[in-house]
């Protein structure tokens with residue numbers, strides 16, 4: 001599909017229409033849980049107010065062909081990353097202390113604990129769960145060339161904004177139903193708003209793991225960050241687990257777990273001690289009145305070094321890893337999501353080693369490969385990886401082994417950064433060609449209180465959108481072989497940022513929640 005199929009965006013509105021849509025949007029968001037805790041949050045102990053999540057007034061146009069392509073790839077990507085997580089030899093080589101773990105302390109600390117656990121014969125749970133998000137942007141290589149889909153990254157830990165993206169899709173449907181967007185664009189018809197059921201989709205994965213654990217009176221543990229402002233994105237998953245699957249959730253930070261978590265010596269069950277008065281179920285209060293067994297550990301913390309302010313925090317991670325609970329993700333699955341792995345996959349023969357051709361159509365591998373931008377490691381061939389990065393700096397982004405946004409180095413900042421990067425640390429960085437997003441797309445972005453921009457209300461600006469496809473996989477050793485037991489695609493997310501901003505983290509305040517109008 002050629003560029004000309006993307007309409008000029010956003011459609012023209014009068015000032016009164018912008019004002020009216022903004023009021024409808026923010027009140028809808030506030031009343032439907034498309035919300036955050038405010039910056040000066042009063043929790044703990046209990047919050048008393050929310051702010052609406054940053055949002056766009058219009059959905060963003062995405063070619064139907066590319067949207068379908070992204071969704072169709074998810075199943076392959078689910079399998080691919082599950083297989084990587086099950087390949088100890090590969091992960092040891094790439095992320096271990098002879099690889100990235102040697103120069104990147106965070107990766108090294110995680111890997112060392114996983115290694116120690118294996119050396120002690122301490123991996124007692126053969127199943128793992130991944131809740132994934134594969135992120136893409138529309139790439140237009142040159143003006144008037146066809147648009148195609150390129151992957152930004154693949155997330156294997158704390159993939160967020162599933163629930164809020166479902167709410168954001170509903171917001172745009174509501175604005176359309178309520179106002180018809182004042183007839184501003186012929187593209188905005190109800191059949192062009194694709195359904196988005198991330199909440200039930202992601203929860204299905206968690207529930208599948210819980211059922212596979214198959215022990216009554218167990219709960220799912222959400223490991224969360226203290227002072228998390230994006231709590232509602234997590235709470236929606238809890239409500240769905242309880243309402244649809246009758247599964248209870250316990251939320252704890254690493255610090256809380258240091259006091260509350262212990263492993264039963266014989267069974268290796270992870271048990272969390274809570275105030276006994278907090279147990280409502282008679283069955284759980286009879287045998288062991290003060291603690292409850294955990295079936296599945298869902299990490300919404302632990303993806304960034306600041307979650308581990310002391311080595312003791314890594315040891316809590318180790319304790320959790322050593323339990324019989326199913327981890328989402330395990331340490332190896334977290335390591336599999338490293339930017340370095342994404343880069344190594346592009347090397348000849350690596351993809352085939354994880355998705356052998358006898359199982360898949362050769363076309364599948366081509367389809368995956370076509371979503372990749374050129375990548376290389378800064379330590380490639382002596383100085384040549386760095387030299388190439390200097391030569392092509394303006395077309396590049398450099399990425400370390402980090403998640404959560406705000407860690408990359410872009411374009412003109414690259415040469416000076418390379419001047420100061422110690423040679424030993426090159427291995428922890430990858431260079432990636434920048435995706436060239438379509439021109440001429442804009443939107444109205446609305447941030448509570450201006451989101452620190454000083455701009456109240458809707459701000460019209462040229463934008464870049466990032467499409468994330470959610471998926472999950474339950475995998476590991478079953479019936480004597482390593483395999484993907486079950487996997488599914490689980491909805492999508494669109495985040496949109498002002499074109500001037502290099503980064504796209506919603507939580508970091510750079511981008512807003514959006515949705516799709518298919519064109």
Ligand code: ADP
Nearest residue numbers: 152153402403404405432433434435502503504
């Ligand atoms: P993180 O794990 O921190 O989210 P990402 O790889 O997603 O790291 O990079 C953060 C942001 O940087 C992305 O959301 C996107 O806005 C931008 N970005 C990353 N890679 C590219 C690329 N190849 N081309 C254009 N923008 C990119």
Ligand code: MG
Nearest residue numbers: 153155403404
């Ligand atoms: Mg990421």
Ligand code: MG
Nearest residue numbers: 135153404405
């Ligand atoms: Mg990202």
